[in-house]
Amino acid sequence: MxxxxxxxxxxxxxxxxxxxxxxxxxxxxxxxxxxxxxxxxxxxxxxxxxxxxxxxxxxxxxxxxxxxxxxxxxxxxxxxxxxxxxxxxxxxxxxxAPGALALATAQDRVVEKTFLNECGVPTVAFAAVDDLASLAEAIDRIGAPSLLKTRREGYDGKGQTWVESHADAAAAWERIGRAPAILEAPADFTRELSVIAARSRSGDVVAYPVGENHHQDGILRRTRAPADLSKAAREQAETIAARILTRLDYVGVMGVELFELKDGRLVVNEFAPRVHNSGHWTLDGCEVDQFEQHIRAVAGWPLGPVTPLARVEMENLIGDEIHTWPRLAAELEARLWHYGKAEARPGRKMGHVNRLWPLKD
Amino acid sequence: MxxxxxxxxxxxxxxxxxxxxxxxxxxxxxxxxxxxxxxxxxxxxxxxxxxxxxxxxxxxxxxxxxxxxxxxxxxxxxxxxxxxxxxxxxxxxxxxAPGALALATAQDRVVEKTFLNECGVPTVAFAAVDDLASLAEAIDRIGAPSLLKTRREGYDGKGQTWVESHADAAAAWERIGRAPAILEAPADFTRELSVIAARSRSGDVVAYPVGENHHQDGILRRTRAPADLSKAAREQAETIAARILTRLDYVGVMGVELFELKDGRLVVNEFAPRVHNSGHWTLDGCEVDQFEQHIRAVAGWPLGPVTPLARVEMENLIGDEIHTWPRLAAELEARLWHYGKAEARPGRKMGHVNRLWPLKD
Known part of the structure; x- marks a missing residue:
């Protein structure tokens, strides 16, 4: 130690x-x-x-x-x-840090959702799928159309497919390569949100203001923060994050992805035991960004403030979009982060920009 | 090119x-x-x-x-x-970048002040000193007590001494090692200020809000920015900076040190053709700090905004003071920059903190 x-x-x-x-x-x-x-x-x-x-x-x-x-x-x-x-x-x-428990939990979608429900954090309905028989049972329980995802790996929309009906089950099972899987009820959500939270070695938890995320082709395109959110929803998000981090005896920064349902309730989609793309807005919008916060946490330092200095829209620069850097460099309100990657492959995250506006009162 | x-x-x-x-x-x-x-x-x-x-x-x-x-x-x-x-x-x-002209001008205090006066920028009265005879003439012209400084090198108060009177001339000449020198009239100033300015390859000039500097034992201890300053003084500082940078066909960030005289006029003490300690407040107080601004300028990028996001007090951590880092890390409004130097020698700049407050309206 x-x-x-x-x-x-x-x-x-x-x-x-x-x-x-x-x-x-x-x-x-x-x-x-x-x-x-x-x-x-x-x-x-x-x-x-x-x-x-x-x-x-x-x-x-x-x-x-x-x-x-x-x-x-x-x-x-x-x-x-x-x-x-x-x-x-x-x-x-x-x-x-973070430790083995957080990793093991996050690496398996069934373990992750089971853990979340066990600590009182709502998710969509789900069932483990190991073969065609358990897939049929899962469809009976969850309904269809629903989402079939591999339990492990898979990100940015990879490793998942829709199951339209019982008739589609065998084909869907083939599409995800017959890997151990999870069937998830589709979330009837109005918005995707995320909360970036940190827990220190002494057990303090802080959460940045909630961000509103927009995806395209399964990849995060844009985060707006602080999101326009009711006090109740904000408190709910913070409670969820604090519960997850504390139950995992977590040390570091975590990104928790949420669905906001039509009735205003939040359910957790998944969490990432690391700094998170939807937290890049903090790089220019907060005194202490998620990266310094993570280093502070794992290094056993006290956590820094999470108060926003500005309203931020973070936009990912994906693939060829990075070639717009000369225009972005000239845009007064755009703070450019260029990752310095040599090759702009399609779908590859090459950089991002944070656009800043004064905070609303 | x-x-x-x-x-x-x-x-x-x-x-x-x-x-x-x-x-x-x-x-x-x-x-x-x-x-x-x-x-x-x-x-x-x-x-x-x-x-x-x-x-x-x-x-x-x-x-x-x-x-x-x-x-x-x-x-x-x-x-x-x-x-x-x-x-x-x-x-x-x-x-x-910056180029040879800016370096040559900044490296010699007589050349520097001559250049400043030539482009209409006021300084204290000064005279070149090459030997005891020219020192005596200089005292006749400038008066005493006055400051004898080596023309080259010397920073943080090193390489300079007071000449109390004609009687002290020979001893003072020994104290600075009989090096080519400059005699400067003492500035009757109320405050030390500085302006961090940048010029792009296309000739655009921007200046950050003026900072107010406090020295101790010849070393910068503290900068407060934006300084409380009349509109006239602010404009004067910006005009001075623009004139220096433009006349030198300068590319990059420059730190210009100013004295505010009792009558409100500003005179230039010296300029540094580089990023400057008194500009460290921009690291946490501005969207684009002086370091990114310098990289933008030398790389031929457009300059970024210089608008402040917060009021900042920058405090240098000198020598042993760096050992207070655990306390500073726990101070909510203090943003710590630790330079990672192994040995905390007396007088050595080991880090700094920026303390942030909301901007006044």
């Missing part, structure tokens, strides 16, 4: 070499930390701003030993860190 | 490995640039957040060739870059 609060000059290890790792490394640098990136990607964009960069598969024993040698603690930018990697690091005496 | 606006993914070279270089590198990373630090310091704090790090003397020919190979353009974090280094880089086809 390292000394907490972790002193500046210590090295924080980050698993993952993408934009979230990059922005975590930049935030850590502000607070005086050195950083170490472990990523299999040779020219990863996070390693380009880190003090140390190890290029190796996440489960490479030598690489993990090198990480353990250098880093006082390890965190990550993605939720699919293999449990074995966390075990290896822990076995080498390294503190990993 | 590189392509302007310089595309993200390009490498920006920075001469100097201290906190200003570190914060420039972090700002460049936000915009998608790679960075290269050249510094003689083996464990420099800027190199720890840069993509590439070359440890060598600034005038090392091989090092400069490596810089020229990798970097599309070069900038610096300190004003005493040897003219020879700029010549070598320019000869190797590298764009250097």
């Amino acid at each position: 390292p000394e907490f609060p972790l002193p500046p000059g210590s090295t924080i290890g980050i698993l993952g070499g993408g934009q979230l790792g990059r922005m975590l490394a930049l935030a850590a640098a502000r607070l005086g930390f050195d950083t170490l990136i472990l990523s299999p990607e040779p020219d990863g964009i996070a390693g380009r701003v880190a003090t140390h960069n190890i290029v190796a598969p996440y489960d490479d024993r030598d690489a993990l030993e090198a990480v353990a040698q250098m880093a006082s603690l390890v965190t990550f930018e993605f939720e699919n860190v293999p449990a074995q990697v966390v075990q290896t690091l822990t076995g080498l005496g390294v503190e990993v | 590189p392509e302007f606006p310089l595309p993200p993914g390009s490498t920006i070279g920075i001469l100097g490995g201290g906190q200003l270089g570190r914060m420039l590198a972090l700002a460049a990373a936000r915009l998608g640039f790679d960075t290269l630090i050249l510094s003689p310091e083996p464990d420099g704090i800027a190199g720890r957040v840069a993509t590439h790090n070359i440890v060598a003397p600034y005038d090392d020919r091989d090092a400069l060739e490596a810089v020229a190979q990798m970097a599309s353009l070069v900038t610096f974090e300190f004003e005493n870059v040897p003219a020879q280094v700029v010549q070598t880089l320019t000869g190797l086809g590298v764009e250097v």
